Amino acid sequence: MKITQQSTESTLTLSLDGELDASSSVLLDTELSKPEILNNQKVLIDCRQLNYISSAGLGVFISHLQTFQDAGVKLVFFNMQDKVHNVFEILGLDSLMTIVPSEVEAVAV
Amino acid sequence: MSFFRKLHSFLVPFSLLSWLGLLACTLLYAHPSLAPSIGTPPGWLLLVLQAVFTACIFIQERGTEERLRGLDFVGLIRRLVLGPGLLATVCVGLHLVQQLVQTKLPETGSVLFTCIYTINVGLFVVLLARTNYAWRSLVLFRSSARLRRLWLWFEVLLGITLLFRLFTWTPPFGLSTALLGALAAFGAYISGQQKWVAYLNRRQKIEVILLQLAIILAMAVFVAYFLQTKSDPQLIAPATQHAFLLLNAFFAGFYAVIGLLVTFFNLPTAGVFEQKREEILSLQRLTQLIQRGQNTEEVYRMFFDSAIQTVEADAAWLDVEEAGESHPGQYYTLQPEQAKTMRNLLIDYNLNHIEYLNNDLFNSSGFRALNLPFGSLIVMPLRSSKRQYGNLYMLKEIPQGFDRESLSILQTFASQAVLSIENLQLIQASLHTQRVQDELKIASAVQDSLIPKNLPIDNWFEISSHALAATEVGGDFYDFLHLPGRRLAVLIGDVSGKGVTAAFHVAQMKGIFHALMQENPLARNEREKFPVPSKFMAQANTALARCLEKAAFITASLYIIDYEHGGFVFARAGHCHTLYYHSIKEEVSYFRTAGLGLGIIRHDGYEKHIKNQFYDYNPGDVMVIYTDGIVEARNGAQDEYGEERLQQMLERTYYLDAEQIKEQILADLNEFSKGQPIHDDQTLLVIKFKASQPEGSL
Numbered sequence: 001m002k003i004t005q006q007s008t009e010s011t012l013t014l015s016l017d018g019e020l021d022a023s024s025s026v027l028l029d030t031e032l033s034k035p036e037i038l039n040n041q042k043v044l045i046d047c048r049q050l051n052y053i054s055s056a057g058l059g060v061f062i063s064h065l066q067t068f069q070d071a072g073v074k075l076v077f078f079n080m081q082d083k084v085h086n087v088f089e090i091l092g093l094d095s096l097m098t099i100v101p102s103e104v105e106a107v108a109v
Numbered sequence: 110m111s112f113f114r115k116l117h118s119f120l121v122p123f124s125l126l127s128w129l130g131l132l133a134c135t136l137l138y139a140h141p142s143l144a145p146s147i148g149t150p151p152g153w154l155l156l157v158l159q160a161v162f163t164a165c166i167f168i169q170e171r172g173t174e175e176r177l178r179g180l181d182f183v184g185l186i187r188r189l190v191l192g193p194g195l196l197a198t199v200c201v202g203l204h205l206v207q208q209l210v211q212t213k214l215p216e217t218g219s220v221l222f223t224c225i226y227t228i229n230v231g232l233f234v235v236l237l238a239r240t241n242y243a244w245r246s247l248v249l250f251r252s253s254a255r256l257r258r259l260w261l262w263f264e265v266l267l268g269i270t271l272l273f274r275l276f277t278w279t280p281p282f283g284l285s286t287a288l289l290g291a292l293a294a295f296g297a298y299i300s301g302q303q304k305w306v307a308y309l310n311r312r313q314k315i316e317v318i319l320l321q322l323a324i325i326l327a328m329a330v331f332v333a334y335f336l337q338t339k340s341d342p343q344l345i346a347p348a349t350q351h352a353f354l355l356l357n358a359f360f361a362g363f364y365a366v367i368g369l370l371v372t373f374f375n376l377p378t379a380g381v382f383e384q385k386r387e388e389i390l391s392l393q394r395l396t397q398l399i400q401r402g403q404n405t406e407e408v409y410r411m412f413f414d415s416a417i418q419t420v421e422a423d424a425a426w427l428d429v430e431e432a433g434e435s436h437p438g439q440y441y442t443l444q445p446e447q448a449k450t451m452r453n454l455l456i457d458y459n460l461n462h463i464e465y466l467n468n469d470l471f472n473s474s475g476f477r478a479l480n481l482p483f484g485s486l487i488v489m490p491l492r493s494s495k496r497q498y499g500n501l502y503m504l505k506e507i508p509q510g511f512d513r514e515s516l517s518i519l520q521t522f523a524s525q526a527v528l529s530i531e532n533l534q535l536i537q538a539s540l541h542t543q544r545v546q547d548e549l550k551i552a553s554a555v556q557d558s559l560i561p562k563n564l565p566i567d568n569w570f571e572i573s574s575h576a577l578a579a580t581e582v583g584g585d586f587y588d589f590l591h592l593p594g595r596r597l598a599v600l601i602g603d604v605s606g607k608g609v610t611a612a613f614h615v616a617q618m619k620g621i622f623h624a625l626m627q628e629n630p631l632a633r634n635e636r637e638k639f640p641v642p643s644k645f646m647a648q649a650n651t652a653l654a655r656c657l658e659k660a661a662f663i664t665a666s667l668y669i670i671d672y673e674h675g676g677f678v679f680a681r682a683g684h685c686h687t688l689y690y691h692s693i694k695e696e697v698s699y700f701r702t703a704g705l706g707l708g709i710i711r712h713d714g715y716e717k718h719i720k721n722q723f724y725d726y727n728p729g730d731v732m733v734i735y736t737d738g739i740v741e742a743r744n745g746a747q748d749e750y751g752e753e754r755l756q757q758m759l760e761r762t763y764y765l766d767a768e769q770i771k772e773q774i775l776a777d778l779n780e781f782s783k784g785q786p787i788h789d790d791q792t793l794l795v796i797k798f799k800a801s802q803p804e805g806s807l
Contacts, residue, residue: 022606022607029660054789055603055605055606055662056605056606056660058605058662059605059606059660059661059662060660062659062660062662062708062709063659063660065709065710066710066711083749090664090683090684090685090686090737091662091664091683091705091706091709092682092683092703092704092705092706092709092718093683093705093706093709095703095705095718096705096709096710096718
C-alpha cells in the first residue's frame, strides 16, 4: 500500500495504491488522524490504484466519517474500481459517503 | 607388568636391607675389629649395595603415582620442600650432634661419624630421587611425545652412570669428563622446559620462588656437607656413587635455578596474564547470565562491572536507551553532571553512536574546557543489527590509557551483553506469544460453543451449513431460533476484524439476537410479537453503538421464515446479497436490496438505511447465504471467486439436496483457491424449501 498526497489551498487528495488491508489501514488511519487534515474543505480519495479493501480498511473511513462531518470536511471518493465499489455498496456505504466516477466531478462536489 | 608390580612391593624392604648392609659394611670397613671373623668386606660389595639401594629408591620414586594434581604446581613444590627441607635439617642436625658428641667422647668419633655419614648418604639419595621425579612432573607437563622420549633417555643414561663404578674398567679421564659433560648439557636442555610457570599468578609465582630457593638451599647444605666430610680424615668409608649423585644433584639444582629464574623474570608479566584471565572470567560470568535468564537490569550491571574491572577504568558510566522504560544510568566514580557535560560534547562532535577512542583528551580543546581530570576515553556503543541499546563510556586519568586490546575486549563484552539482552527479550516474547496462544485457544473453544451444533430439522426445508475460520477465532457467525407459529429466525453475519475482539463481538451479537427475539407480551397482534428484521437491526445497532469500538462494524442478515405460509421476510445490514433459485421462473439471482452495516452510524437515523423485503417462496426454491470470505476467496492470480461464479454454481446444482449443493459449491471453491491461504473466515448456509406437507402430529 502506498499513499501519495497532493494538496491545494482547500483540498487534500490522497491517492491509494495497492491493497487496503489490516496492516496498511494503519498507515491510512495515521494520515486521516492528523489534526491538520480538518483544515481542508474537502478530502478527495483517489481509488484508481486501489485493488482491494478489507473490513479493516472500511473501518478506517467509517471511524473518521463522523469527525469529518462534524468539522464540515467533505470526504469524496473517485475513480473507484467496480470491485471496490461493490464492497462499498454491499455495506451500504454508498448512501453515506460521496462516491463519484471521476476527479472532475470530485472537484466539483 | 605383574612382575614389575611384584617387584615394586619388594622395593622398600630391599632398599632398607641394602642400606643396612651398606651400614654394616661401612662399619666393618672403618673398624674391622668389630667382627674380626668376617674381616674387611670387599670394595665391590659396598658399591653394589650402594647401587642397589640407590636403584631401589629411584625405581620406587619413579613408580609412585603422578604427583602433580591438576594445576597445583605450588602444592607439588611445597610438598617437595617439606620433605627434603626437613631431611636437610635432619642432616645438619645429625652432623652437629656428631660434632658435639665427638668433642665429649672422642673415642666414639669414628664409629658415629661413619653411621651418620651413611645415614646422610641415604637421605641425600632420597632427596635427589624425590626432587628429580618432581621435576619430571613439571617437565612433562603438557609435553610432546618427543620430550617424553628424551626424558626416558635421560633416565637411562643416568642409570648407566650408576654402573660406572661397578666395573673395574675405568674410562680414560677425558672420556669420562666428556660423557659427564654431555649428560650435564642434556640435563641443562631439559631444564629449559618450564611451561608450567605461565599458569601461575603473581602470588603463586612469589611463593614458587621462595620454595625453589629453599630447595636449592637444601641441596647446598648436602653438597657442603659432603664436600666437608670428603676431606675429613675421620671418613674411612669408600667413595660413594660419585658420578651418579653428582649428575643428579647437578640436574636437580640446575632445574631449580632455571625454574627460579624463569619464574622471577615472569613476575612482571604475571599482571598481564591475570588480566587476561580476569577478562575470560568476566566473559564467562556474562555468558552464564544469559543461560540463567535473569533480567536486563542485571545484564547491564554485570556488563558495566566487568568492563570497568577488565580495562581498569578510573571512571565510567553507562547510558541505556530503553523504549518506553526509564533506566537510571550507571555511574562509577563520576557525577551524573560530569557525564552529562561530556555526553553533550560528544553529541556536538556527532560521536555518540560510534566506537570512539581518544587517548589524548588534554589536547582536545573541547574536553580541556570541561576541566575534568581525565586523559583517555573510550565510547563503546551497545548495538545489534536491529537497534541501539546504549553507550558505555570508560575514562582513565592518564593519557594513552587505553589500547586497541581494551577496545576489542570491550567490543566482545558489548556484543555479549547485547546478545544476552536480545535473548532475554526473545524469551519474554515467546512467553508472551505462548500466553496469547493459550488465550486464543480459550476464545476458540468459546466460539466453537457459539456455533449451533444442531441444525433445525423440519419437513418444510433442508438446511446445510459450513463454517471455517481463517485464524483460531473468526468473526463469522450464524444462528437459528425457532419462533412460535412455525417460524424460524436465521441470522448470519460477520464482525469486522479478527481474533479475540471479533470473537467477543460475535458473542455480543448472539446475545443481542437471543435477547431481541423474545416474545413481546404487550403486542397487539400476532405479527408484532417479534420484531421484524429491520426493527431488529435498528435495535441491534443501538445496542452495539455503545460497545463497538470506533472502526469496528458488523454486517448481518436476518431472515424470518414463516413456513406455514410459505414466505419469509428479511433485512440485510451491509451483509452479502442473498443468492436465490426461483423454481417457478427457473432462474438464479441475487436479492439486491439496500441496507447499511451495523455500527457505522450510531444514532437514530439508522432505521432509514435498512429495509425489509418480503418474499413468498415455492417448493424447490434454494436460498444460499454466505459471508464475504466465500466470494472474496482468491486464486493464484489473485482473482476473487466472485458472486458470478457462485451464481453459476447454483444454476448447476439447484436440483440437488441442500447438503449436496453445499458440497458442490465448496468443492468448486476449494478447486478455485487451491494452494492459497484462506485470508478470511468462510461461512456458507444452504436452505432448500421443500414441497412436503407437515405431518399430522405437527
